[in-house]
Amino acid sequence: MSTPVIGVLALQGDVREHLVALAEADALARPVRRAEELAEVDALVIPGGESTTMSKLALLFGVMDPLRKRVADGMPVYGTCAGMIMLADRILDGREDQETVGGIDMTVRRNAFGRQNESFESGIAFQGLDDVPVHGVFIRAPWVEEVGSAVEVLAELPAADGPDSRVVAVRQGNLLATSFHPELTGDHRVHAYFVKMVEEHLAGA
Amino acid sequence: MSTTPTTADQPQIGTARVKRGMAEQLKGGVIMDVVNAEQAKIAEDAGAVAVMALERVPADIRKDGGVARMSDPNMIEEIIEAVSIPVMAKSRIGHFVEAQVLQSLGVDYIDESEVLTPADEVNHSDKWAFTTPFVCGATNLGEALRRIAEGAAMIRSKGEAGTGNVVEAVRHLRQIKNEIAKLRGFDNNELFAAAKELRAPYELVKEVAELGKLPVVLFSAGGVATPADAALMRQLGAEGVFVGSGIFKSGDPAKRAAAIVKATTFFDDPKVIADASRNLGEAMVGINCDTLPETERYANRGW
Numbered sequence: 285m286s287t288p289v290i291g292v293l294a295l296q297g298d299v300r301e302h303l304v305a306l307a308e309a310d311a312l313a314r315p316v317r318r319a320e321e322l323a324e325v326d327a328l329v330i331p332g333g334e335s336t337t338m339s340k341l342a343l344l345f346g347v348m349d350p351l352r353k354r355v356a357d358g359m360p361v362y363g364t365c366a367g368m369i370m371l372a373d374r375i376l377d378g379r380e381d382q383e384t385v386g387g388i389d390m391t392v393r394r395n396a397f398g399r400q401n402e403s404f405e406s407g408i409a410f411q412g413l414d415d416v417p418v419h420g421v422f423i424r425a426p427w428v429e430e431v432g433s434a435v436e437v438l439a440e441l442p443a444a445d446g447p448d449s450r451v452v453a454v455r456q457g458n459l460l461a462t463s464f465h466p467e468l469t470g471d472h473r474v475h476a477y478f479v480k481m482v483e484e485h486l487a488g489a
Numbered sequence: 490m491s492t493t494p495t496t497a498d499q500p501q502i503g504t505a506r507v508k509r510g511m512a513e514q515l516k517g518g519v520i521m522d523v524v525n526a527e528q529a530k531i532a533e534d535a536g537a538v539a540v541m542a543l544e545r546v547p548a549d550i551r552k553d554g555g556v557a558r559m560s561d562p563n564m565i566e567e568i569i570e571a572v573s574i575p576v577m578a579k580s581r582i583g584h585f586v587e588a589q590v591l592q593s594l595g596v597d598y599i600d601e602s603e604v605l606t607p608a609d610e611v612n613h614s615d616k617w618a619f620t621t622p623f624v625c626g627a628t629n630l631g632e633a634l635r636r637i638a639e640g641a642a643m644i645r646s647k648g649e650a651g652t653g654n655v656v657e658a659v660r661h662l663r664q665i666k667n668e669i670a671k672l673r674g675f676d677n678n679e680l681f682a683a684a685k686e687l688r689a690p691y692e693l694v695k696e697v698a699e700l701g702k703l704p705v706v707l708f709s710a711g712g713v714a715t716p717a718d719a720a721l722m723r724q725l726g727a728e729g730v731f732v733g734s735g736i737f738k739s740g741d742p743a744k745r746a747a748a749i750v751k752a753t754t755f756f757d758d759p760k761v762i763a764d765a766s767r768n769l770g771e772a773m774v775g776i777n778c779d780t781l782p783e784t785e786r787y788a789n790r791g792w
Contacts, residue, residue, distance in 0.1 A: 294517070295517070295754055296516070296517040296518045296538060296754060297514060297516060297517060297518075298510075298513040298514055298516055299516070299517065300516070301513060317754070317755065332513070332514045333514050333515075333516070333517070333518070333538070334514065334515070334518060334538040334539070334574055334575075336533065336536070336573065336574060337518055337536045337537070337538050337574075337750070340536040340750075341536060341750070341751070341754055344751065345755075365514070366514070377573065378573070379533070379573060394573065395573065399575075399595050399597055400511055400575065400596075400597035400598065400621060400622065401502065401503070401592065401595060401597075401620050401621055402502065403502065403507045403510075403511060404500040404501055404502045404504075404507060405500070405501055405504055405506055405507055406499065406500040406501070421506055421507060421510050422507075423507060423510050423511050423514055424511070424514075424575065424597070441500075444500075465510060465513075468506060468510045468513065469506075
């Protein structure tokens with residue numbers, strides 16, 4: 285099987301780190317800023333960054349609709365942090381006019397863990413990987429407030445303020461999203477998990 | 490960076506990774522100076538990745554003269570309330586109490602800035618002592634590495650703030666990039682002498698030589714006034730730009746702000762930059778840096 289070509293949406297954010305992580309996970313990685321570039325990739329990563337900026341630029345430069353169409357057609361997409369917000373069907377605490385790509389039947393609360401002073405890193409068990417926890421880096425991070433029945437929860441964090449836990453990683457079909465940033469840790473297992481999703485999708489297509 | 494996750498790690502705040510990681514999320518973006526909630530909203534609407542809350546933009550600090558200090562907490566809080574994007578604020582160089590106040594207000598980044606009047610002519614603040622990350626200015630690699638050694642989690646080339654003249658921003662960014670490129674060619678024996686010459690810790694010098702870049706995000710600041718200026722700084726290697734007086738001292742701030750955001754993302758596409766540059770109205774007037782007396786050069790503050 286040929287190596288999958290995975291784009292990283294390069295409108296704004298930590299694009300470089302995702303390109304490195306994908307290459308380490310044996311994918312061909314390239315930045316994507318335009319609809320023509322999107323058409324040439326097998327899958328896409330939406331990086332961390334500022335979701336309001338990314339959403340605005342995606343609309344201005346005509347990437348939003350082609351991206352929605354690719355998602356509807358089954359293209360695998362992985363979103364981290366701002367990317368998770370972009371994949372959410374519903375968001376809370378966003379800007380009123382903020383549009384998302386959507387695709388995952390979930391409600392995501394923006395900056396749910398707080399401002400930068402509350403940003404943290406923590407070990408976290410991740411379903412579908414080996415037993416070694418991933419190291420989650422949460423930066424002004426969102427959490428998933430509510431999911432539909434088709435959504436599989438892959439990771440949860442105990443809440444600091446009560447018995448509930450917070451959903452921080454989910455998968456629905458070919459779409460994967462994490463509140464945290466595996467691309468900042470040098471541990472590329474989540475990216476490898478996504479590359480495997482892409483390979484399985486391409487093999488089945 | 491460490492790659493081994495430990496099994497028993499408890500949530501930790503204020504780590505170097507969390508501080509530096511925050512700056513990584515700002516890359517490819519524009520951080521805009523704003524003096525009130527209304528301007529902050531205009532910046533957010535235009536696609537800014539963050540705003541810098543301050544009482545007067547650098548052009549006005551130049552005009553008014555006197556001592557420039559940290560902004561009124563009320564004004565910073567109003568801006569924090571008004572927008573959902575990160576909010577930064579400035580402390581004077583070495584004024585760690587202003588920094589403590591800014592941290593307690595919940596700002597997302599502190600800029601220990603030469604644009605304000607320095608409070609200490611020998612020492613910068615110990616930035617490791619804070620949970621809130623710091624960005625600091627630098628005119629050359631040694632200065633950047635000294636700030637990183639003190640705990641800065643992001644560096645911006647200084648430029649000359651409040652002039653609307655990009656010449657110093659270009660000089661400082663080129664200087665930093667050239668010095669990094671030079672280190673790349675050094676062997677291990679030479680790195681010790683390089684550290685001595687740069688007046689920077691050997692460990693950081695070695696790290697830069699290996700990475701071919703700073704260990705933290707590098708933005709450009711000080712003099713960006715047009716979309717083409719922003720794109721120029723990006724093509725020269727800045728990972729994003731700060732725009733101070735250039736936006737709200739211009740004829741049509743909302744339009745100019747949006748145009749600079751577009752040009753920052755598509756910095757290598759002259760067609761996009763051309764379109765973004767059309768009909769922006771008047772740019773800020775600007776000052777020729779070679780007519781600025783030494784004492785009015787902010788870039789000379791900090792060491």
